[in-house]
Amino acid sequence: MAVYTQVSEDELSAFLTDYDIGQALSFSGITEGVENSNYRLKTTTGDYILTLYEKRVNVDDLPFFMNLMAHMARHGVTCPEPVADQHGTVLKTLNGRAAAIVTFLDGTSNNTPSAQRCRSAGHALASMHVAGGDFEGHRGNALDHTAWADLLASCGDAGEALKTGITAMAATRLHDILSNWPEDLPRGVCHADLFPDNVLFTGDDVTGIIDFYFACIDSHAYDLSIMLNAWCFESDGSFNITKSRQLVAGYQSVRPLSEAEISAIPTLCRGSAMRFFLTRLYDWINTPKDAQVRPHNPMDYWTRLNFHHQVNTPEAYGIDRS
């Protein structure tokens, strides 16, 4: 929600001499992105985003993200395309930070997407999964199901301030999820954070998938379950089955789910709700009161988790087994 590292006009001009993208015409810090400093850059050749990677990003992961975006763009997935300098280098340094320029994408996002947008976004996720089939990079999911028990333990009983008894309830829920976790589902490149603000639209058409900084190798159906949580609940906490039906139908129009993936959907949804509940609880506890970025309330995901624990069949998500 802020620019952490300032870049002056002179610093920008010097930086751009390494590239063949022309002279800067305008340059503004933008408030998108919580973790990094982002600038919108217009040059004589087009529109770009300049990102300076701040402390929370592991610099060792950046080549994976850059290579993945380049791979996706080459395979027709509309996403920011890293721009190489005159020496073919994508990852550079600016003002003491790792930095990269990517292409700017038109489109806007909203937090309450329509069912038709859910369908388009499901289609886009599946296209990304398919396009990732021959991607050779590897990055494990540091926040996969094997990390959740430690994450819960690290929160201690601080969740009690939000709801009495929640620590024990979460432990019970987590035990149930891990006992039923499907280990042998098809795996590959996952976005792992495809929330509505990471998909740009013009009307109902997806114009871009952005923010690949949680991308990793994990099960594709788990990636879909993250979207079921992020796209299909209304602001009052109710589940919109019309949206989930469209989301999954859009996905399956590109990549049909196996019987095993479909059967696993309720457990996967419980798991992805648990993952975001736990990371939000952790941030809720550990974010200083005077931080520029206010943490999300973890209880939104607690509500989702409880919904999924009352559901036992894929049909409850509008998924028809054909």
Place this chain on the structure above:
Amino acid sequence: MAVYTQVSEDELSAFLTDYDIGQALSFSGITEGVENSNYRLKTTTGDYILTLYEKRVNVDDLPFFMNLMAHMARHGVTCPEPVADQHGTVLKTLNGRAAAIVTFLDGTSNNTPSAQRCRSAGHALASMHVAGGDFEGHRGNALDHTAWADLLASCGDAGEALKTGITAMAATRLHDILSNWPEDLPRGVCHADLFPDNVLFTGDDVTGIIDFYFACIDSHAYDLSIMLNAWCFESDGSFNITKSRQLVAGYQSVRPLSEAEISAIPTLCRGSAMRFFLTRLYDWINTPKDAQVRPHNPMDYWTRLNFHHQVNTPEAYGIDRS
């Protein structure tokens, strides 16, 4: 440095139906502007800035600012041009805030402008003064010299934490300034805040004057003295007479200064240094420690003030009486 009022895609779309500027293609909060919420908006017809006016702006002043920008744009001064809706209305309401759309200008700024840029900026200020000659709006300068004694008094002795004895020294300086204040200089539309970050350039050419939210009727030479303070000191506090010579020469190439204006320059420079010292001191004292926007250190302007008090002639600013 932030966006205070969020605008969703749906709220933007509804707002844009009042205008004839097409559909939104992209929309980003930008970090420019300390007082208001600013968004960069790209539509099918071009690039714009959407501003939502926050609490510190007096809504009653907005028609003056909007009419002034429209007047300047009509008279060939490159500045943001307010965009009227289908009913001819420029000032609208969005999410409980007064709001307006203006045209977006290319160009970048820096905090250490070259002498050539000083010349171009002086030329631009004079062009604005001349173009304002037939502008009919009126807004007094709420921060003119008559306001400084109260401002100093309101700071109490809080300045002592910055420099022992500064309260008494400032009172002496202020008395000297007010005793010599030139009351009969030519007056008209002034920008009153033309710092380097409010002038956009491509190379050495001015592409835009922005941020008219201190504009008022005051003496033109006082407006120029604000620029002498803001543009001609180096970051180490030293005065660069090459820059001031170019700034004033650029100004006089459009609007020659009278003998009375030239003679008043040292006193006017002391006054404008005092004005920014006092408002920065006030903000330094009154900004909460956890505020998103860090206040400027007032001592930069105390150093400038001391420079001007050692100077008695316009020649020390590189101004030749012809």
